Amino acid sequence: MLLGKVIHKHYIVFKPYGFLSQFQTNSRQQQSKKLLGGLADFSKGAMAIGRLDEKSEGLLLVTTDGKISDFVNGQKVDKEYYVQVDGDMSSDAIGRLEKGVEIGFNGGKYLTKPCKVLKLSDVPDLPGRPKKIRDDRHGPTSWLSITLNEGKFRQVRKMTSAVGFPTLRLVRVRIGKIKLGKMQPSDVVEVGGFLDLL
Incomplete structure (x- = not known):
């Protein structure tokens, strides 16, 4: 890490059916649920960009950069x-x-x-x-x-x-420009550097 510069981590995930798009449970009812954090050793501070409900599958982006999360959720992508x-x-x-x-x-x-x-x-x-x-x-x-x-x-x-x-x-x-492609359920790919969405 460069002095004064934060190096963010980004991940492309194929969220499987039956998983919650979160890293911690919010209630006792969810304690038996499968969580996103169980798929890989994500960096500290990682967050899902947007969500897919438990029964939905497919492409999910995970990042440590809150600005990217705001950008995707801001209806531009x-x-x-x-x-x-x-x-x-x-x-x-x-x-x-x-x-x-x-x-x-x-x-x-x-x-x-x-x-x-x-x-x-x-x-x-x-x-x-x-x-x-x-x-x-x-x-x-x-x-x-x-x-x-x-x-x-x-x-x-x-x-x-x-x-x-x-x-x-x-x-x-x-x-955006990121596609699920040939990824399989539970696949996690770390993306280095800038996450290009547009």
């Missing part, structure tokens, strides 16, 4: 998700998602900002997950790419439910 929903999503529902839908947030109502939604023609090549998702014998499902630059609590799940297509699986595949 796109986040892309692959989302499997229950049912064959209609073009009308996609249009509603793109324009913005009303969801519950902090005990009130919130209108989501316009976003990009694309119905995928093929099932994305993603690693399997430990908890099985029902198959098409129980009715059709759709895969979407949803790109937004905000991140309210469980926002994507609430959005698809608001248009009548509950989320079955949610995987974040991109934050």
Whole structure:
């Protein structure tokens, strides 16, 4: 470390299904939960940038630099998700998602900002997950790419439910220029130097 200059550490993480996006539990109810800190020996002061809920998977950035966390959470950086929903999503529902839908947030109502939604023609090549998702014998499902630059609590799940297509699986595949690529669940890659997102 140079005198007077802090060298920050950054990590690219594939958060697995069933893990919390935090390093310490906040309550007794969470003491038996799997935590992000169990995946690697992260540097002191490391924090997750944004969060993925316990049932969501995919790309998560961890850093010791609070300015980067503020930048990503400040709605300047796109986040892309692959989302499997229950049912064959209609073009009308996609249009509603793109324009913005009303969801519950902090005990009130919130209108989501316009976003990009694309119905995928093929099932994305993603690693399997430990908890099985029902198959098409129980009715059709759709895969979407949803790109937004905000991140309210469980926002994507609430959005698809608001248009009548509950989320079955949610995987974040991109934050800015950083992509999940061929990473596997629980992979942690340390990134040296500057974390280039745009």
